[in-house]
Amino acid sequence: MLLIHCPWCGDRAELEFRHCGEAHLVRPADPAALDDTQWAAYLAFRDNPRGWARERWRHVHGCGRFFNALRHTLTDRFAATYKPGEAWPEPPI
Amino acid sequence: MTRLASGGRIDRTRPLHFSFDGRAYTGYAGDTLASALLANGVHLVGRSFKYHRPRGIFSAGVEEPNALVEIDRGPGQREPNVRATVVPLVEGLVARSQNRWPSLRFDLAAAAGLASSVLGAGFYYKTFLGPGRDAWHKRWEPLIRRMAGLGRAPEAPDPERYANRYAHAEVLVVGAGPAGIAAALRAAESGARVVLCDEQAEFGGSLLAEPDAWPQLAADIARLRANPLVTLLPRTTAFSYGLQNFVALAQVIEAANGLRERLWQLRAGRVVLATGALERPIPFSGNDRPGVMLADAARQYVLRWGVLPGRNIAALVAHDTGYAAAFALQDAGAAVAAVLEMRATAPAALLTEAVRRGIRVLPNHGIAGTRGGHRITGLLAAPRNGDGAPDASRATPVACDLLLMAGGWTPSVHLFSQARGRLVWDSALDAFLPGKAREAVTCAGACAGEGLTPGLPVTLLAAGSARAPKAFIDPQNDVTTRDIALAVREGFRSIEHVKRYTTNGMATDQGKTSNMLGLAVVAGELGRSVPEVGLTTFRAPYTPTSFGAFAGRHRGLLFDPVRTAPLHDWAVGQGALFEPVGQWQRARAFPQAGEDMLAAVARECLAVRNAVGIFDASTLGKIEVTGPDAALFLERCYVNAWQKLGIGRCRYGLLLREDGFIYDDGVVGRIAADRFHLTTTTGGAARVLHMLEDYRQTEFPELQVWLTSTTEHWGVIALQGPRARDVLTPLVEGLDWADFPHMAVAECRVAGVPARLFRVSFSGELGFEVNVPASQGPAVWQALLRSGTPHGITPYGTETMHVLRAEKGFIIVGQETDGTVTPDDAGLTWLIGKAKTDFIGKRSLVRPEMLRPDRRQLVGLVPRDRSTLPDEGAQLIASAASRVAEGHVTSAYRSATVGHPIALGLLAAGRARLGETIFATNLSGPATPMEVVAPCFVDPKGERLRG
Numbered sequence A: 001m002l003l004i005h006c007p008w009c010g011d012r013a014e015l016e017f018r019h020c021g022e023a024h025l026v027r028p029a030d031p032a033a034l035d036d037t038q039w040a041a042y043l044a045f046r047d048n049p050r051g052w053a054r055e056r057w058r059h060v061h062g063c064g065r066f067f068n069a070l071r072h073t074l075t076d077r078f079a080a081t082y083k084p085g086e087a088w089p090e091p092p093i
Numbered sequence B: 001m002t003r004l005a006s007g008g009r010i011d012r013t014r015p016l017h018f019s020f021d022g023r024a025y026t027g028y029a030g031d032t033l034a035s036a037l038l039a040n041g042v043h044l045v046g047r048s049f050k051y052h053r054p055r056g057i058f059s060a061g062v063e064e065p066n067a068l069v070e071i072d073r074g075p076g077q078r079e080p081n082v083r084a085t086v087v088p089l090v091e092g093l094v095a096r097s098q099n100r101w102p103s104l105r106f107d108l109a110a111a112a113g114l115a116s117s118v119l120g121a122g123f124y125y126k127t128f129l130g131p132g133r134d135a136w137h138k139r140w141e142p143l144i145r146r147m148a149g150l151g152r153a154p155e156a157p158d159p160e161r162y163a164n165r166y167a168h169a170e171v172l173v174v175g176a177g178p179a180g181i182a183a184a185l186r187a188a189e190s191g192a193r194v195v196l197c198d199e200q201a202e203f204g205g206s207l208l209a210e211p212d213a214w215p216q217l218a219a220d221i222a223r224l225r226a227n228p229l230v231t232l233l234p235r236t237t238a239f240s241y242g243l244q245n246f247v248a249l250a251q252v253i254e255a256a257n258g259l260r261e262r263l264w265q266l267r268a269g270r271v272v273l274a275t276g277a278l279e280r281p282i283p284f285s286g287n288d289r290p291g292v293m294l295a296d297a298a299r300q301y302v303l304r305w306g307v308l309p310g311r312n313i314a315a316l317v318a319h320d321t322g323y324a325a326a327f328a329l330q331d332a333g334a335a336v337a338a339v340l341e342m343r344a345t346a347p348a349a350l351l352t353e354a355v356r357r358g359i360r361v362l363p364n365h366g367i368a369g370t371r372g373g374h375r376i377t378g379l380l381a382a383p384r385n386g387d388g389a390p391d392a393s394r395a396t397p398v399a400c401d402l403l404l405m406a407g408g409w410t411p412s413v414h415l416f417s418q419a420r421g422r423l424v425w426d427s428a429l430d431a432f433l434p435g436k437a438r439e440a441v442t443c444a445g446a447c448a449g450e451g452l453t454p455g456l457p458v459t460l461l462a463a464g465s466a467r468a469p470k471a472f473i474d475p476q477n478d479v480t481t482r483d484i485a486l487a488v489r490e491g492f493r494s495i496e497h498v499k500r501y502t503t504n505g506m507a508t509d510q511g512k513t514s515n516m517l518g519l520a521v522v523a524g525e526l527g528r529s530v531p532e533v534g535l536t537t538f539r540a541p542y543t544p545t546s547f548g549a550f551a552g553r554h555r556g557l558l559f560d561p562v563r564t565a566p567l568h569d570w571a572v573g574q575g576a577l578f579e580p581v582g583q584w585q586r587a588r589a590f591p592q593a594g595e596d597m598l599a600a601v602a603r604e605c606l607a608v609r610n611a612v613g614i615f616d617a618s619t620l621g622k623i624e625v626t627g628p629d630a631a632l633f634l635e636r637c638y639v640n641a642w643q644k645l646g647i648g649r650c651r652y653g654l655l656l657r658e659d660g661f662i663y664d665d666g667v668v669g670r671i672a673a674d675r676f677h678l679t680t681t682t683g684g685a686a687r688v689l690h691m692l693e694d695y696r697q698t699e700f701p702e703l704q705v706w707l708t709s710t711t712e713h714w715g716v717i718a719l720q721g722p723r724a725r726d727v728l729t730p731l732v733e734g735l736d737w738a739d740f741p742h743m744a745v746a747e748c749r750v751a752g753v754p755a756r757l758f759r760v761s762f763s764g765e766l767g768f769e770v771n772v773p774a775s776q777g778p779a780v781w782q783a784l785l786r787s788g789t790p791h792g793i794t795p796y797g798t799e800t801m802h803v804l805r806a807e808k809g810f811i812i813v814g815q816e817t818d819g820t821v822t823p824d825d826a827g828l829t830w831l832i833g834k835a836k837t838d839f840i841g842k843r844s845l846v847r848p849e850m851l852r853p854d855r856r857q858l859v860g861l862v863p864r865d866r867s868t869l870p871d872e873g874a875q876l877i878a879s880a881a882s883r884v885a886e887g888h889v890t891s892a893y894r895s896a897t898v899g900h901p902i903a904l905g906l907l908a909a910g911r912a913r914l915g916e917t918i919f920a921t922n923l924s925g926p927a928t929p930m931e932v933v934a935p936c937f938v939d940p941k942g943e944r945l946r947g
Ligand SMILES: [Zn+2]
Pocket: A006, A007, A008, A009, A010, A059, A062, A063, A064, A065
């Protein structure tokens, strides 16, 4: 079981968290202005990196806050967790 | 008796009685079941998995592939596939052999040689393919189910208890052999909090078979015990090593109070793996007979348990440690018939010592075959040809009753590998050793190769064995060198594929003694080196771990939380039938004496339609939405228009996902300008809150709005029926009835209790939902029952609720919808706020796919014969013979109100097909003709709920 660093609560066990998909997807301000292809890209197309992934987590059985994380999809290592709205950190070399 | 008069760590003053296959035996405290059986001269302990070959005790530890027995401690405590080598002997132990019929000594399947001709490598795969499939089901599967397999699973519930503990340690040391004890002492005496665990009951590891080391061992253990920083966990196996030094330990406790095992989930600052090494067996014909044993295991039986497992022994030696074993058995009184040295020459010092002891050493020799039935009686010693194969034509017989195999050592890198540490091939030592670690882990002792010396390389150990008959590599799964070679000939190259095709290393021992040999045979067949072929992946658990340890306290009532509504106890008292809805237990119906559920539901439905019913709706999800931007937030999330909803009014809200499909629904009432009382489906409460929180926190963080789950705060009592107002009126204070139309909400008092009163209907009748603090629910319920008695008030359950809403065509999310249903499909377009430019899912609703006229739409269905009830989930087809589904039945009930069965369904272009006949498939007969009708069977104009 992973130890995950909630930006508000600190290190907590993985079972307190819920994974919430890719991070830094911004809901379009005016979805009606998008054509079907653009809307489909927002709705359904996701990165599936082999390596560092930016993703959302929620401390659902803790403070309830959503936050972002930089996690390696092969090793499960977390390089960083950070609050929504903050810029993503550079992945480690 | 083969018990020695002295020596070993057993306590000869404490005899213990036990039975094996019904026969009584005696051992001593300190014995394992295996050592006690050997002390009683019992070598035959089981039959093999596929071929039913007689099998004996192969090892002295966790790697044991053969000596699997059933331990019976009473009903529910019959444990199959227990390795006799790790079971501490206790008074009254009852053990049985497995996989034999009619008896261990005479097994019919083995006598007939039934399996060996058909169950070769890849048997299962070959039989599954092509025309063999049919034969598989009819012939092979029943036969194999009778023949193959191991122990019997217990049938009664396990009466014992299992516990769970989370723990932290600065240093976790796995393995209490010399390296582990040294590491634990060093860490603890430098001030670290240390946990030291070992799978055995006694600490010491290899030292337990080194009598000279016992005084120092005792002193070291005493030092550890005296140190308050140290936690000692005997009989505790570290079986899983996960990320961030998270290690799972299974501790066997067997306390008198019924506590059997404890699962530890431990996170360590640093892990020291001192897991030792396992001896390699040697592949040769007939190497699976009882009496063929790992050399060091035999040495341990002598020195640790005071048992002489053979009187006239032979040894097949590819590593120097084989001599130590032969010498130890000789010192204990055994004759040594021969030592067959596989290497070209024996090491000079060992050869000198052997000669001094009068032991015959045959260099460059192998074994061409063994003799014996239930125990080895002799072998054929044969010089090795150039390819390593023993030359049977030059073989000479050697009589023996025990044959030792000394094939060299394989470091136990299982846990290191589980922790994703890199393994590197050490060609000097001829073994995989821990390389680059990914965790804070140190390997110490033999598992790191320390103190090990090389013997004959494993490829040479296996050389020439690939053509030998019955040369077993994995005796538990009955995999031979020939099976491996066959797999390679059939084109399998990857060691992972060879493993799965032959099942080598896939038994309960997970290949502890077989993986390296299998690898060596594959390498030999392919002409590659061992590291080129590569290792299979090590996976948890290291050794078999009981389900009880994983389950812990999560059994019975504690398996999953049970949620009960405030009126639950009352409903139990009424003899209600219950159904689970998520974790909730809900009253499904209230049958009276002599009624079945159908009759009860019919009575309850008519009571609501004709008088008044009362229903516990407390499980509805409830979220309090507050803040100056509460209306704007709901406007952005739900399809409906909320900004203009008046205070004191409600609306039926519909929530979509961003993909445009219905996600949840529920009535939302506006309590104040900045306060909404939102309800969700019973099952959807948590996921709706999660979704709304997601948008609140991450998409609309600028909005001033807060969400609070109030599901458990409110008890909700629904009153439905034409007399509902009559029941309620005498109990209500502070309500302006004149301004309380359908879809209104007000804060008032009901039966003296502060309440939020909703005028809403999920039945189509005049209806109210009384929300009171949950603790007041029973009192208000009783008051309403008293007030309702003159009006014929009738409690009803969820089944009646379902029928009533279906009669009105009201959907249930998750029943009429399945994640692919749009508002238009469900006939709910009217809910969408016309002027809204955006809400969650709006953009998706105008995708071309969502606008197709042939989408499946909600319709009502009535059987043409007015009597057949279709199955929920039945497919809708155009003719009785059609195989093309055009929709499906989502709900179907017998309706007492309408007088015949009714159903709801989703049907392609359904709204344009009213009056057509469609057929509902029927699992047990011809399809049922159904008339397509509008999805409303009672009061289509909706006059009754406004009454
Ligand atoms: Zn938190």
